Amino acid sequence: MIVNGAEMPSSLALRIVAIGGGLLLLAAACAGPGATESADAGPPVAGGTLTYALDAEPDCLDPHASPQDITAMINRGVLDSLIAEDANGGLHPWLADSWTVGADGHSVTFQLRTGVSFHDGTPFDAAAVKANFDHIAAPATRSYYAASLLGRYAGTDVLGPLAARVRFDGPVGGFLQAASQTFLGMQSPKAISEAPEKLCAKPVGSGPFVFEAHQRQQSIELRKNPGYTWGPAIEGHTGPAFLDRLVFRFLPDDSVRLGALTSGQVDAITNVPPVRSSVVRDNRALRLTTLDQPGMAYNLHLNVTRPPFDDERVRIAFQRVLDLDGIVSGVYFGQNKRAWSPLSPSTPGYDRETEGRWRFDPALANRLLDEAGWTGRDPDGNRVKDGTPLRVMWPLGQLGQREQRDILGQGIQAEAKKAGFDVVRVPSPPGQYTAQRISGDYDINAMSWNRHDGAILRSSFGADALPPGGQNYARITDPGLDATVKSSLFATDDAARNRSYTDIQKFVVDHAVIVPVYVPSYVVAAETTVHGIVSDAQAYPRFHKTWVSR
Known part of the structure; x- marks a missing residue:
């Protein structure tokens, strides 16, 4: 099967997010994201x-x-990918001119474009593809998602300077x-x-921006790659970035971040606090854009391998x-x-019957708690069974406070208390948090994952996807569920694959393997002098076409 253009749906209708003229554009276009931006921007x-x-x-x-x-978001301008995806799941050439899926469905052969070089001058070729995928797969990399x-x-076979065959021990699936x-983006070999x-x-x-500096707790600075000529055609702009420099500042406090925007210290911000979004809407010099992220919603993964959630x-x-x-x-x-x-509703394979x-x-x-034997109460109102309180441990990682998740967690904690659950939320340093996720030393693991493909269900609930190699943080190994997960991998058409995805979603909800909480969204507020911030299929902002009019 030769794939050169759209490997999935053939429609070129694109979800477009453009900040400029204050518009969230949802347009059908043959050009790429942002192509129909407001004409008065010039x-x-x-x-x-x-x-x-x-x-x-x-x-x-x-x-x-x-x-x-x-x-992934910061590196989207630094690393290019083999393939570009539109918002409907159509796949298009980028660093790969074309690709062929092997007759047995267990390999993909890429024909690569010429004239591409990395920021250190190293040429991009088939050997680079092999070096990148081998690096990701190497145990020493300790890859937790890629x-x-x-x-x-x-493995990857170098068939020629610009031909690489990527092999799998099974179907290609969602590869x-x-x-x-960005997680499979190309880095210099x-x-x-x-x-x-x-x-x-x-x-x-090899992207349109070159990494320049990182000042911890302050900023990351990127500069234009003036020799860039290989952007994906679906973007409608394949040459160098318009911006000379792109600076990311780290302002975790919501009020400080919003204040930096309204005072002109920064040009745009992410994750506008919901309670303050009216400040942006009421300011004629600012524009607000919101887009739901695809992939795994923010879920509470309940560890089914130890009490109390083994019941x-x-x-x-x-x-x-x-x-x-x-x-x-x-x-x-x-x-x-x-x-x-x-799954988020914007994810291919989402089942609306779960609503x-x-x-x-x-x-x-x-x-149910009475039936399970948690009939006693301690002086604090927590349920007790055989002298043991109904306590659940919820470690908090570095990102546990973003998007008001700290406030959300407090609300969940208070609601659970009403039934006698003692939810203990404990901040964990990054190293300890990672170790806890790998070992299973938790009762609740809460997170979201970005991916514009229902295949993310396989790495979230497959028996072979336990951490660190996967994101099965519920640690479930149910044979029936696993058979359904595997059937999604071996499905030969979208309809059969989506039926498997539906069955997975219903199973994990019906058996309370997870508790879906909210659908993450990417919220950007920017000055009206900023134009051409567009989203990719993962809802991450891209800055290749961004420019400022002041």
Whole structure:
């Protein structure tokens, strides 16, 4: 099967986010994202610096190793991908001119474009593809997400200077979509071979921006790559970035970040606090854009391998005692929607039949806890069984406070208390948090994952996807569920694959393997002098076409 253009849906209707003239553009176009921006902005103007304030700082800048979405977002302008994806799942050439899926479905052969070079002068070729995928798969990289996107990677064969065959021990599955993500982006093979550990501090890609400096707890600075001529055609602009420089400032405090925007210290910010969004809407010099992120919603993964959540009755009780409609609306004021499925509604394969499938039911929760033997109470009102309180441990990682998740967690904690759960939320340093996730030393692990493909369900609930190789943080190994997960991998058409995805979503909700909480959204506020910030299929902002008119 030759794929040169759209490997999935053939439609070129694109979801477009453009900040400029204050428009969120949802357009059908043959050009790429942002092509139909407001005409009164005029032609793009080259030059200038954009300063963009973020609510979190990455702990490692190598997306092959780091699973953080902030790492992927910052690196999108630094690293190019083999494939570009449009918002409908169509796949298009980027660093790969074309690709062929092997007759047995277990390999992909890429024909690569010519004339591409990395920022250190190393040419991009088939050997570079092999070096990158081998780096991701290597145990020494300790990849916590990118390796799961590679799936059952068996190796890469260099067939010629510009031909590489990527092999798998099983079906290709969602690899082609994954190859469009920053996590599988291409880095310099020279940098990988000489000092792979330094990639966490200084990524070396081939993108429109070159990494320049990282000042901890302050900023990351990128500069234009003037020789860039290989952007994906679907963007409608393949040449160098218009901006001379792109600066990311780290301002985790919501009020400080918004104040920096309104005072002109920065040009744009991410994650506007919902309670303050009216400040942006009422300011004629600013514009607000919101886009739901695809992939895994923000879910509470309940560890089914140890008490108390090894008892399904306790898991269902925890799920049903939470008034998530009230909690989510009270925290996000409509900016983020309540989730019903492990998947975000914008994810291909999302099952709308999960909506309303389980409801707030404190009477049922209390009855199930009684049936499970948690009938006693301690002086603090916590349920007790055989002298043991109904206590659940919820470690908090570095990003546990972003997007008002600290306030959200407090609301969940208070609601669960009403049924007698003692939810203990404990901040954990990055190293300890990672160790806890790998070992299973937790009862709740809460997170979201960005991916524009229902295949993310496989790495979230497959029996072979336990950490660190996958994101099965519920640690479930149910044979029936695993058979369904595997059937999605071996499905030969979208309809069969989506049926498997539907069955997975319903299973994990019905058995309270997870508690879906809210749908993350990417919220950008920017000055009206900023134009051409567009989103990719993962809802991350891209700055290749961004320009400023002042």
